[in-house]
Amino acid sequence: MKNKSILVALAALALTTALQSCKPKDSSNAVSGDAAQKVYVAPGKYDEIYNFVSGGFSGQMSCYGIPSGRLLRVIPVFSVDPEKGWGYSEETKPMLNTSHGFVPWDDLHHTQLSKTNGEADGRWVFGNANNTPRVARIDLKTFRTAEIIELPNSGGNHSSPFITENTEYVVAGTRFSVPPDDANGDVPINSYKENFKGTISFISVGKEDGKMDIAFQIQCPGVNFDLSRAGKGVSHGWFFFSCYNTEQANTLLEVNASQKDKDFVMAVNWKKAEEYLKADKGRKQTVRYAHNTYSEKTHTATSEIKTEVIVLDSKTLKDICYFIPCPKSPHGCDVSPTGEYIVASGKLASVIPVFSFDKMIKAIAAKSFDGEFDGIPVIKYESALYGEVKKPGLGPLHTEFDDNGNAYTSMFVSSEVVKWNLKDLKVLDRAPTFYSIGHLCVVGGDTKKPYGKYLIAYNKITKDRYLPTGPELSQSAQLFDIGGDKMKLILDFPTIGEPHYAQAIVADVIKKNSLKMFKIEDNSHPYVAKGEKETKVVREGNKVHVYMTAIRSHLTPDNIEGIKMGDEVYFHVTNLEQDWDVPHGFAIKGADNAELLVMPGETQTLKWIPTRVGISPMYCTDFCSALHQEMTGYVRVSPAGSNVPISYGTGVTPATAPAK
Amino acid sequence: MKKLTFIATLFTAVIFASCGGDSGKAAEEQTIETANADPESYDPKRGQGKFTAELLALTDKLDETKAKAGEAVSLVKCTSCHKMTDEKLVGPGWKSVTTRRAPEWIMNFITNPDPMLDKDPEAQAMLELCLVRMPNQNLADEEARNLLEFMRKNDGLK
Numbered sequence: 088m089k090n091k092s093i094l095v096a097l098a099a100l101a102l103t104t105a106l107q108s109c110k111p112k113d114s115s116n117a118v119s120g121d122a123a124q125k126v127y128v129a130p131g132k133y134d135e136i137y138n139f140v141s142g143g144f145s146g147q148m149s150c151y152g153i154p155s156g157r158l159l160r161v162i163p164v165f166s167v168d169p170e171k172g173w174g175y176s177e178e179t180k181p182m183l184n185t186s187h188g189f190v191p192w193d194d195l196h197h198t199q200l201s202k203t204n205g206e207a208d209g210r211w212v213f214g215n216a217n218n219t220p221r222v223a224r225i226d227l228k229t230f231r232t233a234e235i236i237e238l239p240n241s242g243g244n245h246s247s248p249f250i251t252e253n254t255e256y257v258v259a260g261t262r263f264s265v266p267p268d269d270a271n272g273d274v275p276i277n278s279y280k281e282n283f284k285g286t287i288s289f290i291s292v293g294k295e296d297g298k299m300d301i302a303f304q305i306q307c308p309g310v311n312f313d314l315s316r317a318g319k320g321v322s323h324g325w326f327f328f329s330c331y332n333t334e335q336a337n338t339l340l341e342v343n344a345s346q347k348d349k350d351f352v353m354a355v356n357w358k359k360a361e362e363y364l365k366a367d368k369g370r371k372q373t374v375r376y377a378h379n380t381y382s383e384k385t386h387t388a389t390s391e392i393k394t395e396v397i398v399l400d401s402k403t404l405k406d407i408c409y410f411i412p413c414p415k416s417p418h419g420c421d422v423s424p425t426g427e428y429i430v431a432s433g434k435l436a437s438v439i440p441v442f443s444f445d446k447m448i449k450a451i452a453a454k455s456f457d458g459e460f461d462g463i464p465v466i467k468y469e470s471a472l473y474g475e476v477k478k479p480g481l482g483p484l485h486t487e488f489d490d491n492g493n494a495y496t497s498m499f500v501s502s503e504v505v506k507w508n509l510k511d512l513k514v515l516d517r518a519p520t521f522y523s524i525g526h527l528c529v530v531g532g533d534t535k536k537p538y539g540k541y542l543i544a545y546n547k548i549t550k551d552r553y554l555p556t557g558p559e560l561s562q563s564a565q566l567f568d569i570g571g572d573k574m575k576l577i578l579d580f581p582t583i584g585e586p587h588y589a590q591a592i593v594a595d596v597i598k599k600n601s602l603k604m605f606k607i608e609d610n611s612h613p614y615v616a617k618g619e620k621e622t623k624v625v626r627e628g629n630k631v632h633v634y635m636t637a638i639r640s641h642l643t644p645d646n647i648e649g650i651k652m653g654d655e656v657y658f659h660v661t662n663l664e665q666d667w668d669v670p671h672g673f674a675i676k677g678a679d680n681a682e683l684l685v686m687p688g689e690t691q692t693l694k695w696i697p698t699r700v701g702i703s704p705m706y707c708t709d710f711c712s713a714l715h716q717e718m719t720g721y722v723r724v725s726p727a728g729s730n731v732p733i734s735y736g737t738g739v740t741p742a743t744a745p746a747k
Numbered sequence: 748m749k750k751l752t753f754i755a756t757l758f759t760a761v762i763f764a765s766c767g768g769d770s771g772k773a774a775e776e777q778t779i780e781t782a783n784a785d786p787e788s789y790d791p792k793r794g795q796g797k798f799t800a801e802l803l804a805l806t807d808k809l810d811e812t813k814a815k816a817g818e819a820v821s822l823v824k825c826t827s828c829h830k831m832t833d834e835k836l837v838g839p840g841w842k843s844v845t846t847r848r849a850p851e852w853i854m855n856f857i858t859n860p861d862p863m864l865d866k867d868p869e870a871q872a873m874l875e876l877c878l879v880r881m882p883n884q885n886l887a888d889e890e891a892r893n894l895l896e897f898m899r900k901n902d903g904l905k
Contacts, residue, residue: 604885606885607823607824608823617822617823618822618823618824618826618827619822619826619827620822620826636827638827638828638837638882639828639837639879639880639882640837640879641827641837643827663823663824663827664882664884665824665882665883665884665885665886666882666883666884666885667883669882712878712879712880713878713879714837714878714879738836
């Protein structure tokens with residue numbers, strides 16, 4: 088008995104030792120001596136770089152300063168955010184409208200900065216909704232979501248929102264093929280091969296205003312489109328998508344979609360698609376999708392349901408799509424700064440194939456094909472291949488580029504970043520990550536002119552990196568200095584949600600355009616009160632509109648009587664301040680939604696349905712001045728049918744009627 | 748009374764301390780200021796800003812158009828906190844402000860309140876009374892000039 092317990096103890100010890108030895112070597116060794124100096128941004132000083140990081144299952148986008156790793160802002164996009172009233176105020180509710188109705192959550196995977204001549208221009212950043220397929224455009228003057236467009240014929244919008252070199256198009260490709268929206272979708276799931284289609288959407292972007300519109304869709308075979316990148320430079324006019332599940336499995340994909348040695352990279356000639364579109368070769372399809380826009384003039388969003396989309400068929404319209412075989416379920420599909428090389432990472436493969444755009448074009452001209460897949464020509468692997476990066480590590484996922492002709496690939500399974508040279512495909516350096524890196528980001532790393540200097544790894548597992556916080560841990564980003572030959576880990580910082588892809592841009596491009604407040608003169612909200620003279624309370628049947636103002640430090644009106652049970656009260660709060668960083672908040676007891684956070688010069692509306700007779704306090708929620716605690720008021724709620732008249736004011740006691 | 752002053756000073760300190768956003772900006776402007784001018788040379792009659800008596804070149808005749816425009820601006824940006832009488836609301840009443848202060852001081856203060864709140868003795872005295880820093884309402888020069896005319900009208904200028 089005693090022996091047995093010693094044995095158990097020994098076994099446990101052995102197991103612990105074994106487990107520990109599996110971990111990358113002592114991480115303190117991985118940090119170089121001058122790391123602190125490199126990431127230290129003194130109090131009051133600005134970071135060098137903005138880093139726009141997807142919030143994953145939080146549905147939001149976060150913005151960090153690099154090199155400090157300081158969280159600067161969480162931008163609400165696809166999920167409601169009670170802190171900012173996003174999705175709760177009357178003005179923002181339409182932003183989350185879809186053809187399924189109001190959807191309060193999504194999963195934002197990838198961020199893309201708008202581009203001019205293949206470089207990030209700092210005007211907008213786009214994000215994708217993976218679950219209920221949508222694309223959002225965030226205005227970087229305000230760091231707010233300005234527009235959201237839904238995608239018909241789609242499921243799992245993953246290979247999105249990647250953009251062309253002059254932001255001509257943002258693409259969205261379906262990860263989960265589904266029957267088209269206008270077909271009868273009530274079909275057996277195992278009729279996948281026959282009934283399921285993969286759809287790729289090309290969303291045009293207005294040159295000046297950024298307005299999005301689905302220019303066309305391309306119907307493709309039912310496979311899983313995973314990631315994508317636009318061609319640039321020499322390959323401008325093409326788009327590349329990685330595809331897995333060319334087995335067309337509909338169950339246990341873990342096994343059934345990993346059967347083939349090679350899946351595909353799909354090359355799309357979108358200039359050719361434009362020609363077909365012009366020649367009227369598309370099919371008008373009746374669908375339903377929401378298009379939501381936010382106006383900075385009315386401070387209000389509108390949602391429109393659109394009903395038509397033009398679909399090009401990749402099977403019958405030749406020369407739009409080509410497949411290039413790619414080993415083992417490719418994930419990342421990244422294009423080098425010159426546009427000549429397409430790096431595809433088979434996540435189960437032991438090599439990283441690098442395709443040549445030039446060779447691909449020649450192969451197409453020479454019809455160097457290996458048959459067809461569902462009507463689409465398959466280019467011979469060798470005919471498009473530039474070369475393979477041998478023994479890069481395990482589980483290659485994503486690649487970004489620096490300004491010295493090097494590529495950096497994340498290795499999920501072996502938990503490392505691998506640096507290799509684009510010309511000779513030789514591995515130059517490897518750095519462990521803690522742990523299980525997914526995406527990575529080099530500053531400007533997907534542009535024609537990478538900035539280099541920093542690489543940020545976004546890790547899926549955090550484990551022991553921070554003080555434990557129970558079973559659920561924040562996820563983790565790691566900053567590397569890539570200025571020298573060897574990558575140097577210089578900082579860990581926690582992230583919100585689950586960070587997938589991120590982009591980084593030199594701060595100067597954006598910060599000079601950042602808006603400080605909204606001009607009250609330009610506010611054309613239908614319920615604005617431009618000054619306290621315009622404040623009032625108006626009853627329309629059981630709807631009561633309160634035109635309210637907020638300024639340090641009082642609300643006007645702050646005493647309101649004559650509200651009755653059964654009323655719907657709309658507090659339209661205008662912030663009269665005209666200075667930077669002076670928002671006012673608004674909350675009222677019992678409101679079943681959230682607070683308002685009203686920026687200077689803006690009007691926002693909180694809907695409130697009183698649930699009981701009595702006095703309900705309201706107050707400013709954002710500490711605004713020394714007399715913030717005084718920025719309060721009361722609403723008197725009387726029973727339905729009461730004869731208490733509407734009366735209101737600030738600094739004057741309303742003529743009150745006695746309680747009944 | 749002494750106690751009250753102490754509390755007021757404490758409050759002021761808190762306000763200054765809690766105004767993190769502004770202090771960076773203020774510090775930046777201050778550096779520029781001290782680089783160009785001797786700090787001793789602060790002119791409490793003129794205040795700090797771009798306006799001088801010469802620049803304003805006021806006459807003692809009211810410009811009715813300007814005053815009207817100034818009144819419209821005041822309704823949006825000022826009257827939430829200032830009354831036209833001598834009664835204090837959040838800030839001091841406007842009655843006789845144009846006789847208490849030089850016009851260039853008023854113009855500088857309403858267009859450049861933060862740096863002046865940091866150094867002007869009169870502005871600081873008012874802050875101790877009111878306990879709310881006068882917000883920068885981002886007045887355009889023309890708006891400020893119109894407001895001044897409205898204040899002059901309010902003080903009886905014809």
